Amino acid sequence: MCINSISIISPIKINLCLKILNKRRDGYHNLSTIFCELKMGDELSFTKSSTFKFTTDGIVVPNDDSNIVVKAYKLISSIKNKDMPEYNIHLNKKTPVGAGLGGGSSNAATVIKSLNTFWKLNLSTNEMISISIKLGSDVPFFIEGKVQHGEQKGEKLTPLNSTFLNNKKVLLICPNFSISTAWAYQNINKYLDVHKKKIKFAPLEPQVNWRLFDNDFEKVVRSTYPETGEIIQSLRKAGAIYSGLSGSGSTVFGIYNQNFDLTDIRNSFPKNYRTFVTDFVL
Secondary structure (H helix, E strand, O other), X not given: OOOOOEEEEEEEEEEEEEEEEEEXXXXXXXXXXXXXXEEEEEEEEEEEEOOOEEEEEEOOOOOOOOOHHHHHHHXXXXXXXXXXXXXXXXXXXXXXXXXXXXXXXXXXXXXXXXXXXXXXXXXXXXXXXXXHOOOOOOOOXXXXXXXXXXXXXXXXXXXXXXXXXXXXXXXXXXXOOOOOXXXXXXXXXXXXXXXXXXXXXXXXXXXXXXXXXXXXXXXHHHHHOHHHXXXXXXXXXXXXXXXXXXXXXXXXXXXXXXXXXXXHHHHOOXXXXXXXXXXXXO
């Protein structure tokens, strides 16, 4: 890493709950979800340069134009002053791909927010969200992060009271397989209720009723990847306040009180599963 580079954490998220309402005419789906930002993620390093270059290490991901980091850079660089320098971006990919954690979406949002600062573009939050939606439905959430209710494709966002997550931590279990989001959406269609218009989640109060949360993708994913259901049940039996699938998987999360010892639980999973313990960004 260059001594003059600036390194920024690109945080991941979990979907505390997720309801698919219906399929839209444009082929996407209307949904209702609660996004929660976590205090861990990938690392993006920015270094001034005469030309743009993108490199990666860690978990293998494409380092060409197909990577959402490159797409985000090209999108926002189109509005910068030509006198401003270009940047080399290096991605240290630490979080699993195809895991329902929004890693790529977060990478894109981190590029937009960082270059808005470096290039002094003075874009407002709403302007950055308008740019980010061109890159994916989850990208807008990461512009502000924390805890938000996502509606429509996930891009209509409302900040939520997060006091119910005070003194809580998250255990992430990442199995040794990924799940295609496109596959999950294709297979959710047969479960959809065409009359379902609106979802009301449990009130987000300090004494929230966790039993009222769920994720519609679980019924689809469990049929093909039964391990996910087994992990969910294992975490619940091991003292989780709540456990579920994040996004369309494959990551399963468990929520625990901050003082709960997770050593034995983490050690109980196969060695080829990745496990992480982290906190919420509130």
